[in-house]
Amino acid sequence: MGRNNKFKNIFSSENKSTYIIAEMSANHAGSKERALEIIRAAKDAGADCVKVQTYTPETMTLDSDKKWFKIDKGTWEGENLYSLYQKAYTPWEWQEELKNESERIGIDFFSTPYDNTAVDFLEDLGVEFYKVASFSITNLPFLKYLAQKGKPIIMSTGMATLAEIDEAVRTIKEIGNDQLALLNCSSAYPSIADDMNLKNIKNLEETFDVPVGLSDHSLGSVAAVTSVAMGAKIIEKHFCMSREIENPDASFSMEPDEFKKMVDDIRAAERAIGKIDYSISEKEKNSRIFRRSIFAVKDIKAGEELTEENIKIIRPGYGLKPKHWDNVLKTKAIKDIKKGTPLSFDLIKG
CATH class of the missing domain: 3.20.20.70 (Aldolase class I)
Known part of the structure; x- marks a missing residue:
């Protein structure tokens, strides 16, 4: 050639x-x-x-x-x-x-x-x-x-x-x-x-x-x-x-x-x-934070039960993943949780 x-x-x-x-x-x-x-x-x-x-x-x-x-x-x-x-x-x-x-x-x-x-x-x-x-x-x-x-x-x-x-x-x-x-x-x-x-x-x-x-x-x-x-x-x-x-x-x-x-x-x-590739690009990593997660949407007192009224699955993604929703409902807060706080396991009993 x-x-x-x-x-x-x-x-x-x-x-x-x-x-x-x-x-x-x-x-x-x-x-x-x-x-x-x-x-x-x-x-x-x-x-x-x-x-x-x-x-x-x-x-x-x-x-x-x-x-x-x-x-x-x-x-x-x-x-x-x-x-x-x-x-x-x-x-x-x-x-x-x-x-x-x-x-x-x-x-x-x-x-x-x-x-x-x-x-x-x-x-x-x-x-x-x-x-x-x-x-x-x-x-x-x-x-x-x-x-x-x-x-x-x-x-x-x-x-x-x-x-x-x-x-x-x-x-x-x-x-x-x-x-x-x-x-x-x-x-x-x-x-x-x-x-x-x-x-x-x-x-x-x-x-x-x-x-x-x-x-x-x-x-x-x-x-x-x-x-x-x-x-x-x-x-x-x-x-x-x-x-x-x-x-x-x-x-x-x-x-x-x-x-x-x-x-x-x-x-x-x-x-x-492109190619077959399920890895996450850097730009996608930056976007992942805008997935939904579980947040307190009202002030919750220590000992108060978590319900559909005071927690919700909303954006952004700093809280627990939505897959944990059924696990955290009806659990109780172990400390005061302010409205707008991303939920984490160290805030609840169980």
């Missing part, structure tokens, strides 16, 4: 820090300078990693206007696949400079390849781990080729049945590559809460014995923060400089201030999750 690579930590059982990926995708909107700006802004917003995608329109589809190549529903309704990928792809000639800039400022860099030529390109570039998109999970020949490189793989599971996920996981592991993490994912753009099924995170972890996270295409950060509470080790979220900059991914991407707020909330959630 490279000097900046934090991804390896997700395979450590000791690691408690969620790995947060800023997905650039098409948000550069055709500008290399904006792509570099996104990398720097992602670092400032607290991302551990920035991710690009490595494909060309030709490696993805055919330049055809036939009906099969038209998108008829969703965010990109009416688009032709080839023209959509022309708008969205990150030119390969940029990617070495993007990787170098990431290394310079100390943020991890990796990519989603979509075919073998992209894998070969990224191998020459020295990329140290890979992302498999949900749309590639059934491309088993591609998974075999990628797994043979021996690099860690993060694989999204959107649209896949459990059987398809199992087949993909086995394909990778049978090559001998066991450095695999899965991302629960709803491959709708944007995703809605009803389709997120975050309970899958724990089930995927238990079923496949791998680190699991969330590839989040929903709006806002509720799903991401909730996922961390449910055991997610990785959060991937689309990142843009502004949703006003038109491109195919802008509508479901986070702007820098929103991303930073999500990162801060995730880090706060990690601290709140």
Whole structure:
């Protein structure tokens, strides 16, 4: 692993820090300078990693206007696949400079390849781990080729049945590559809460014995923060400089201030999750005094019986604990007790 690579930590059982990926995708909107700006802004917003995608329109589809190549529903309704990928792809000639800039400022860099030529390109570039998109999970020949490189793989599971996920996981592991993490994912753009099924995170972890996270295409950060509470080790979220900059991914991407707020909330959630620990913190110790205890609420003479009229369970906690209530009722004071005195055993008989 490279000097900046934090991804390896997700395979450590000791690691408690969620790995947060800023997905650039098409948000550069055709500008290399904006792509570099996104990398720097992602670092400032607290991302551990920035991710690009490595494909060309030709490696993805055919330049055809036939009906099969038209998108008829969703965010990109009416688009032709080839023209959509022309708008969205990150030119390969940029990617070495993007990787170098990431290394310079100390943020991890990796990519989603979509075919073998992209894998070969990224191998020459020295990329140290890979992302498999949900749309590639059934491309088993591609998974075999990628797994043979021996690099860690993060694989999204959107649209896949459990059987398809199992087949993909086995394909990778049978090559001998066991450095695999899965991302629960709803491959709708944007995703809605009803389709997120975050309970899958724990089930995927238990079923496949791998680190699991969330590839989040929903709006806002509720799903991401909730996922961390449910055991997610990785959060991937689309990142843009502004949703006003038109491109195919802008509508479901986070702007820098929103991303930073999500990162801060995730880090706060990690601290709140903490560990199994029933010891009492120093702050809790200071608060214990405001529990209830038994106090004299009237002046009580020596020899007078303690009753519900002259003693009560009230705050603060300087007197006997409430569990002693039945033991002290009907006992007698052995000395005068002033109203407002915390009750103790040395003030009563028995």
